[in-house]
Amino acid sequence: MGLQQQVMEKMKEAMKAKDKVxxxxxxxxxxxxLLASTEAGSDGEMSEQAEIQLVQKLVKQRKDSAAIFIEQGRQDLADPELAQIGVIEQFLPEQMSxxxxxxxxxxTIASTGAEGMKDMGKVMGIVSKKLAGQADGKTISTIVKIKLM
Known part of the structure; x- marks a missing residue:
């Protein structure tokens, strides 16, 4: 079952349960x-990888918004964003520790022979492809920086 069908099923359940979040x-x-499938140059179908990236983007947007709201002392605005993250993350593959x-x-660093920060882009590209959907870019980036220093 594709992501669109899963979302529609969950929407029906949420409507029945009157779960607004x-x-x-x-x-x-x-x-x-819908926006992604109707973009110029799109054939109307999305690959599973593209769907995962789209869902990751939605989660990241909400995390960023929540962080800004918390930073500004607006927990009342951050809470709905954090609640939405929990719902949206259901559609991502299980995250790696x-x-x-x-x-x-x-x-990856050992296999590519990467040395120092100049090779960070190369390592990031390979690791990001391997872990697509299983880890967020910020986590990967942080670990790569630590290991290449």
Whole structure:
């Protein structure tokens, strides 16, 4: 079952349960999918990888918004964003732990012979492809920086 069908099923459940947060989050996913599938140059179908990237983008947007709201002392605005993250993350593959990501980063650095920060882009590209959807870019970036220093 594709992401669009999963979202529609969850929307029905959220409507029946009168879960406003879930419904709002699911509508955001549906809207983003619709926009992406109707973009210029799109054939109307999205690959599973593209769907995962889209959902990751939605989660990142909400995390960034929540961080800004918390920084400004507006917990009342941050709470709905944090609640939506929980709903949207259901559609992502299981996330890897930092230890698992670190292991893959170390293996990649060894296999590419990367030395220092000048090779960060090369390592990031390889690791990001390997871990697509299983770890967020910020976590990968942080670990790569630490290992290359």
């Amino acid at each position: 879930a419904l709002e989050s699911l509508r955001a996913i549906k809207s983003a999918l 930092e230890e698992e990501v670190e292991k893959i980063v170390v293996e």
